Amino acid sequence: MSFIEITQVSKHYGAFQALHDVTLSIPKGEFVTLLGPSGSGKTTLLKVLAGFEPVSSGGVLLEGRDITRVPPEKRNFGLVFQGYALFPHMTVEDNIAYPLRVRRRPRGEIAERVGALLKLVQLDRFAGRKPHELSGGQQQRVALARALVFKPDLLLLDEPMSALDKKLRHDLQEELRAIHRTLGTTFINVTHDQEEAMHMSDRIAVMNQGRVEQFDTAHALYRRPVSRFVAEFVGKSNIFAGRIDRGGGGQLFSGPGFTMPVPDCAQGEALALLRPEDVEIAGQAPMDGRIALPVTVTSSTYSGDRALYTLSPPTGAPILAYGSARSGVHPDGAALFAIFAPENAIVLD
Amino acid sequence: MSRVIFWSTVTFCTAFLALPLLLVWPLAFNTSSFLTYPLEGLTLDWFHQVLTQPTWVNAFLNSLKVAVGAMALALVIGGLAATGVILVPRALQVVLTGLFVSPLIVPSVVVGVAFAYAFGRAGIGGGYFSLVLAHAVLGAPLVFLSVLTSLRGLDPNLDLAGASMGASRSFRFRTVTLPLALPGFAAGALFAFITSFDEVVVALFLADPGSTTLPIALFAGLRDRLQPSIVVVAVLLSLMSLLFLALLRRLQMRVAAPKS
Ligand SMILES: Nc1ncnc2c1ncn2[C@@H]1O[C@H](COP(=O)(O)OP(=O)(O)O)[C@@H](O)[C@H]1O
Ligand SMILES: [Mg+2]
Numbered sequence: 001m002s003f004i005e006i007t008q009v010s011k012h013y014g015a016f017q018a019l020h021d022v023t024l025s026i027p028k029g030e031f032v033t034l035l036g037p038s039g040s041g042k043t044t045l046l047k048v049l050a051g052f053e054p055v056s057s058g059g060v061l062l063e064g065r066d067i068t069r070v071p072p073e074k075r076n077f078g079l080v081f082q083g084y085a086l087f088p089h090m091t092v093e094d095n096i097a098y099p100l101r102v103r104r105r106p107r108g109e110i111a112e113r114v115g116a117l118l119k120l121v122q123l124d125r126f127a128g129r130k131p132h133e134l135s136g137g138q139q140q141r142v143a144l145a146r147a148l149v150f151k152p153d154l155l156l157l158d159e160p161m162s163a164l165d166k167k168l169r170h171d172l173q174e175e176l177r178a179i180h181r182t183l184g185t186t187f188i189n190v191t192h193d194q195e196e197a198m199h200m201s202d203r204i205a206v207m208n209q210g211r212v213e214q215f216d217t218a219h220a221l222y223r224r225p226v227s228r229f230v231a232e233f234v235g236k237s238n239i240f241a242g243r244i245d246r247g248g249g250g251q252l253f254s255g256p257g258f259t260m261p262v263p264d265c266a267q268g269e270a271l272a273l274l275r276p277e278d279v280e281i282a283g284q285a286p287m288d289g290r291i292a293l294p295v296t297v298t299s300s301t302y303s304g305d306r307a308l309y310t311l312s313p314p315t316g317a318p319i320l321a322y323g324s325a326r327s328g329v330h331p332d333g334a335a336l337f338a339i340f341a342p343e344n345a346i347v348l349d
Numbered sequence: 350m351s352r353v354i355f356w357s358t359v360t361f362c363t364a365f366l367a368l369p370l371l372l373v374w375p376l377a378f379n380t381s382s383f384l385t386y387p388l389e390g391l392t393l394d395w396f397h398q399v400l401t402q403p404t405w406v407n408a409f410l411n412s413l414k415v416a417v418g419a420m421a422l423a424l425v426i427g428g429l430a431a432t433g434v435i436l437v438p439r440a441l442q443v444v445l446t447g448l449f450v451s452p453l454i455v456p457s458v459v460v461g462v463a464f465a466y467a468f469g470r471a472g473i474g475g476g477y478f479s480l481v482l483a484h485a486v487l488g489a490p491l492v493f494l495s496v497l498t499s500l501r502g503l504d505p506n507l508d509l510a511g512a513s514m515g516a517s518r519s520f521r522f523r524t525v526t527l528p529l530a531l532p533g534f535a536a537g538a539l540f541a542f543i544t545s546f547d548e549v550v551v552a553l554f555l556a557d558p559g560s561t562t563l564p565i566a567l568f569a570g571l572r573d574r575l576q577p578s579i580v581v582v583a584v585l586l587s588l589m590s591l592l593f594l595a596l597l598r599r600l601q602m603r604v605a606a607p608k609s
Contacts, residue, residue: 050513
C-alpha cells in the first residue's frame with residue numbers, strides 16, 4: 001500500500017467543481033509534482049491534502065489511516081506557501097523555531113534543530129534578520145526550513161519558485177532536489193512550469209480542469225502521453241490529425257500529406273504525436289522507408305547548440321523540428337524535407 | 350492651471366480650518382482679561398492661573414480618569430468584537446459590523462438621554478462609573494473599526510501557515526494575529542481616549558458636580574466669565590490633540606511597514 005492514497009476526491013465551490021474524482025497513490029519518500037496550467041486545481045488539491053479545504057466526496061489516507069477529516073494542525077505536514085507566508089514580525093530564527101515552540105520542545109533542542117536547518121538551507125548568517133530584509137530566494141529558503149524543522153511526514157510546496165527569476169529558480173531546484181535526497185521526506189510540489197516538474201520529480205501528475213490526466217515519470221509523460229493535453233503541455237510537440245484504417249498487412253495512419261504504418265489500435269479519427277527531436281531536416285528525401293515531407297522554413301530560433309525550426313508543409317499545421325546548427329542555420333524560406341521514422345510517432349486516442 | 354486650482358483650494362481649506370484656532374491662541378498670552386484684540390501685552394499669568402486653580406486641575410484629572418477607564422473598556426469590547434467578527438461568514442460580518450458601529454451614528458443627545466434614563470433606572474446614575482460606561486460605548490466602535498481594518502490587512506496565509514505547523518487557534522492568535530494587529534489596537538485606543546476626553550454632550554447628561562470633566566468646565570466657564578483662562582485650556586487641549594495626531598501617524602506607518 002502507498003504512503004498517501006487520494007481516492008476519488010471531488011471538490012465543489014458552489015456550482016463550480018474544482019476537483020473531479022482525483023485518485024493518486026504516492027509512495028513514501030517520492031518527489032511528486034502536480035503540474036498543470038493556472039486554474040487546473042493544483043492548489044485546491046494541495047489544500048485538501050493540508051486539511052484547509054474539506055472534500056465534497058472521496059478521501060485521503062496516510063499509511064492506511066483515514067485523515068480526510070483531521071484538522072491541519074493535527075496532520076504534521078510541512079507547507080511552503082506560494083507567497084511563503086513568513087511571519088513578518090519574527091526573525092528568521094524565530095520563524096524556523098515556531099513549529100518547535102508549538103510542540104514545546106526544550107530550549108536546547110530548538111537551538112540545535114534551528115541551527116541545523118539554517119545550515120541546510122545555507123542561511124546561517126541571516127538568523128537575526130527579519131523576512132523583509134531578505135531576498136526572494138532567501139525568503140523561500142526560510143519557508144522551506146520552517147516547514148521541515150519539525151520533521152513532517154509530508155512536505156507540500158505550492159509553486160515555491162514562481163516568484164523567483166530564472167537563474168535562481170534553477171539553483172533552487174537543484175537545492176530542493178538535494179534536500180529531498182538528504183532527508184528522504186515525501187515531497188509534493190506544485191508548479192505550472194513543465195521544465196521544473198521534469199527536472200525535479202520522480203513522478204508527475206498532470207492536471208487539467210480539476211482532473212489528473214496522467215500520473216507517471218517524466219520520461220513516460222514525454223514519450224507515452226495518454227492525451228493530447230499531456231502531449232502539448234509536457235514538452236514541445238507536433239500533432240497530426242488524421243485517421244487510422246486497415247490497410248495491406250496492418251493498420252495505416254493517414255495524416256496531412258503522408259501515410260504511415262502504426263501498431264494495432266482503434267480505427268477511425270486519430271492524432272499522431274511527433275516530438276521535434278524526432279524530425280530530421282535535410283535537403284533531399286532519403287530512400288529508407290522514412291516519411292519525408294516537403295517543407296519551407298518559416299522561422300527559426302538559434303540557441304547555440306542547435307536551432308528550433310518552424311516548418312510549413314503544403315497541408316496541415318506547421319511542424320517544429322530541431323536541427324544541428326554547427327554549420328549555420330537554414331534561412332527563412334528555404335525549401336527542405338522534414339523526415340521522420342513512423343516508429344517514433346505516437347498515436348493518441 | 351491645475352496647480353493653481355490645487356494650491357488655492359489647499360490654502361482656502363487650511364485657512365478655513367486653522368484660522369479660527371490661530372486667531373484665538375494669542376489671546377491666551379494677553380495681559381488684558383478681555384478676549385479682544387489688539388493684544389495689550391504678553392504674559393504667562395493665565396497659564397499659571399489655570400494650572401493652579403482647583404476647578405481646572407480637578408476637571409482635568411476627572412477627564413483623564415474617565416478617558417483612561419473608557420479607553421480600557423472600549424479596547425476590550427471593540428477588540429473582542431473585531432476579532433470575533435473576522436471569523437464569521439461574510440453576510441453575518443456585514444450585519445454585526447453595522448450593529449457594533451451604530452453608537453457612532455446615533456446622535457449624541459439621544460445617547461445622552463438614553464444613558465441618563467437607563468443608568469437612572471439601574472441606580473448607577475451620575476458619577477465616574479456611568480461616564481466611563483457611556484464613553485466606552487462611544488469609543489468601542491472606533492476600536493472595533495480600527496482593529497478590524499488591521500485584521501483585514503493581515504495575510505490569511507499567515508494563520509494557515511501557523512495551523513500547518515501544528516499551532517492551535519489560540520496559540521496562533523497570541524503569537525501571530527495579535528502582535529501583527531497591535532498597531533490597530535493602539536490606534537483604536539487613542540481614538541477612544543480622545544473621544545472620551547473631549548466629549549461634552551453625553552457628559553452633560555451624566556456628570557455630577559464631583560465628576561465634572563474638562564469640556565463641561567470649559568462650557569460652564571464660557572457662560573460664566575469669559576476669561577483668557579478658557580483660551581489657555583483650549584490651547585492646552587489643542588497641543589494634546591496634536592501630540593495624539595503625531596502618535597497616530599506613527600502607528601499608521603507601523604501598520605503599513607510590515608507589508609513590504
Ligand atoms: N475558494 C474558492 N471559491 C471558489 N472557487 C475557487 C476557490 N478556490 C479556487 N477556486 C477555483 O477553483 C479552480 C482551481 O483553482 P486552484 O486550485 O487555485 O488552481 P491552480 O492552483 O491550479 O491555479 C479555479 O478555477 C478557481 O477559480
Ligand atoms: Mg495555485
